[in-house]
Amino acid sequence: MSAAKNININLKIWRQKNASSKGSMETYKLDNVSTASSFLEMLDQLNEQLVNEKKEPVAFDHDCREGICGMCSLYINGRAHGPDTGITTCQLHMRMFNDGDTIYIEPWRSKAFPVIKDLVVDRSAFDRIQQAGGFVSVNTSGNTIDANSIPVPKDDADKAFMAAACIGCGACVATCKNGSAMLFVGAKVSQYALLPQGKVEATQRVLNMVRQMDEEGFGNCTNTGACEIECPKGISLENIARMNREFLKASVK
Amino acid sequence: MxxxxxxxxxxxxxxxxxxxxxxxxxxxxxxxxxxxxxxxxxxxxxxxxxxxxxxxxxxxxxxxxxxxxxxRPIGYAKTDGSSxxxxxxxxxxxxxxxxxxxxxxxxxxxxxxHFDESMPLQETVVESPMGELTLYNTVNGSYVNKEAVEVRNVTDFYDPQLNLKVGQGYKDxxxxxxxxxxxxxxxxxxxxxxxxxxxxxxxxxxxxxxxxxxxxxxxxxxxxxxxxxxxxxxxxxxxxxxxxxxxxxxxxx
Missing domain, CATH: 1.25.40 (Serine Threonine Protein Phosphatase 5, Tetratricopeptide repeat)
Structure with a gap:
């Protein structure tokens, strides 16, 4: 890896005062950005500059900054989480950019993810989908069976684990030309459909979660596969197919 | 679909x-x-x-x-179709x-x-002692002399003197x-x-x-x-x- 250097960049960032204001793309110039810094650190640097200039800093979502929480979003240069694969925005580094680059930064665009401020969007639609069926009802009155005492085929366990890797960041929705949440819901449905614990409520789960997904205003899946490419956790399209199977099965029951 | x-x-x-x-x-x-x-x-x-x-x-x-x-009521300012x-x-x-x-x-x-009243019909040209002769093919494999019949109802061959149907042709x-x-x-x-x-x-x-x-x-x-x-x-x-x-x-x- 080459040594870190400093670059000067131009930023075009979506600024929107609040949920009801119109918003527009604003241009900023930021000098001396270390290529070793992460994308979010670059935004911190910009905000510092804005604060020093007595301007409103750019609001953006972030939390763990280690690629696990799913909080950071950002549509960077036309791609969810920017120009790299298998990463969240906090894992994107400025070494992916060159001196003099113009970088577009936009919020997730979806009717179901309204902008709260600048680059921050409301992803509670995902929470409501989860609440509609993304759980198993377990009796916790003291006689809970240890999960490990129920045998699960290794292959199923692996697939369920891969589906459970979804961090609910919404990159799938952001990148999908239809604003569809099928990869997210597919992962959540699959995670339980593959395990014996999830079988009990399988029928209601898929019907309820899909209904909630549609009510939230997400688009339909046309299998472009962009979600799978942009997913930071590598959730596969196979999960959407599994959800489709579960949905068909549940619909004819 | x-x-x-x-x-x-x-x-x-x-x-x-x-x-x-x-x-x-x-x-x-x-x-x-x-x-x-x-x-x-x-x-x-x-x-x-x-x-x-x-x-x-x-x-x-x-x-x-x-x-x-x-x-997606509001689109992205920059998109990248690579995914x-x-x-x-x-x-x-x-x-x-x-x-x-x-x-x-x-x-x-x-x-x-289906509807064209002036559809041409399948013809066969044969050499005869009188010179070239144009015949209509009929659906049961025989031929009628083009000069000797009148075409009615698009495909029906009628003997004009007897006013009887003598065969049916193929739309060409x-x-x-x-x-x-x-x-x-x-x-x-x-x-x-x-x-x-x-x-x-x-x-x-x-x-x-x-x-x-x-x-x-x-x-x-x-x-x-x-x-x-x-x-x-x-x-x-x-x-x-x-x-x-x-x-x-x-x-x-």
């Missing part, structure tokens, strides 16, 4: 087999086939299924497109081109075959097709239009074929690669063979 799409793929294969007789069969063979296709009751049922499929596929597609557009294929992103446009083609195609051939769809693509003024444009429509069809199928199986949840580690391979072969070979026919006709002597 998936079910109607797959049924239409079957239709395409059948239609292609019929069309290839324009290259590999005689004019009589093709017209016999055309008569069978317009009169056989089983084919009638299939043809109605096809009309319904085309209609549902188109209406469903239009509704999906509107819903999906509504799922999905051209075909998958443009199914609605490709479908519209195909629909326009189907309408013109039906006006040019289907409507003529073969001639109509050849004249259409060999037309001095517009033949080349019609041929090019047909080829372009087949190009749109190829892209539509490139994404659509495998996409239908994904939507139905018919996926698997062995099944999916096989479907994808078959779909790609189908989407190249079928439109290519369709497109070769008008080119062959246009340049035939």
């Amino acid at each position: 998936a079910l109607t799409g797959l049924f239409l793929c079957l239709f395409l294969a059948g239609h292609l087999a019929g069309n290839l007789q324009l290259i590999f069969g005689t004019s009589l063979q093709f017209n016999e086939y055309a008569l069978f296709m317009t009169t056989n009751p089983a084919v009638k049922i299939l043809s109605y299924l096809t009309y319904i499929s085309i209609l549902f596929h188109a209406i469903d597609g239009i509704l999906l497109t509107f819903q999906n557009k509504a799922a 999905s294929s051209f075909a998958s992103r443009n199914m609605a446009v490709l479908g519209t081109i195909i629909l326009v083609f189907i309408v013109t195609h039906m006006v040019n051939f289907w409507a003529k075959m 769809l073969h001639k109509i097709t050849f004249e259409f693509f060999k037309d001095e003024k517009f033949g080349l444009i019609f041929t090019l239009g047909y080829v372009l429509a087949m190009l749109a069809m190829a892209f539509h199928l490139w994404h659509g074929f495998q996409s239908a199986f994904q939507s139905l949840g018919a996926t698997g580690s062995k099944l999916t690669p096989a479907i994808k391979l078959f779909g790609k072969l189908f989407s190249v070979i079928v439109p290519l063979l369709f497109a070769i026919i008008p080119i062959y006709i246009h340049f035939s002597k």
Whole structure:
């Protein structure tokens, strides 16, 4: 890896005062950005500059900054989480950019993810989908069976684990030309459909979660596969197919 | 979309087999086939299924497109198409081109075959002692002298003196097709239009074929690669063979 250097960049960032204001793309110039810094650190640097200039800093979502929480979003240069694969925005580094680059930064665009401020969007639609069926009802009155005492085929366990890797960041929705949440819901449905614990409520789960997904205003899946490419956790399209199977099965029951 | 799409793929294969007789069969063979296709009751049922499929596929597609557009009211300032294929992103446009083609195609051939009162009939020219003699072919394999009969109800041959039906002829769809693509003024444009429509069809199928199986949840580690391979072969070979026919006709002597 080459040594870190400093670059000067131009930023075009979506600024929107609040949920009801119109918003527009604003241009900023930021000098001396270390290529070793992460994308979010670059935004911190910009905000510092804005604060020093007595301007409103750019609001953006972030939390763990280690690629696990799913909080950071950002549509960077036309791609969810920017120009790299298998990463969240906090894992994107400025070494992916060159001196003099113009970088577009936009919020997730979806009717179901309204902008709260600048680059921050409301992803509670995902929470409501989860609440509609993304759980198993377990009796916790003291006689809970240890999960490990129920045998699960290794292959199923692996697939369920891969589906459970979804961090609910919404990159799938952001990148999908239809604003569809099928990869997210597919992962959540699959995670339980593959395990014996999830079988009990399988029928209601898929019907309820899909209904909630549609009510939230997400688009339909046309299998472009962009979600799978942009997913930071590598959730596969196979999960959407599994959800489709579960949905068909549940619909004819 | 998936079910109607797959049924239409079957239709395409059948239609292609019929069309290839324009290259590999005689004019009589093709017209016999055309008569069978317009009169056989089983084919009638299939043809109605096809009309319904085309209609549902188109209406469903239009509704999906509107819903999906509504799922992202504000678009991105910058987009990058690298995470999905051209075909998958443009199914609605490709479908519209195909629909326009189907309408013109039906006006040019289907409507003529069904409703044109002045359809030419299959003829055979023979050498006789009196010189060249033009005969009409009849559907039971015999011939009637063109000069000696009167044509009524498009295809019925009547003896003008006896006022009796002496036979029934074949509508010459073969001639109509050849004249259409060999037309001095517009033949080349019609041929090019047909080829372009087949190009749109190829892209539509490139994404659509495998996409239908994904939507139905018919996926698997062995099944999916096989479907994808078959779909790609189908989407190249079928439109290519369709497109070769008008080119062959246009340049035939």
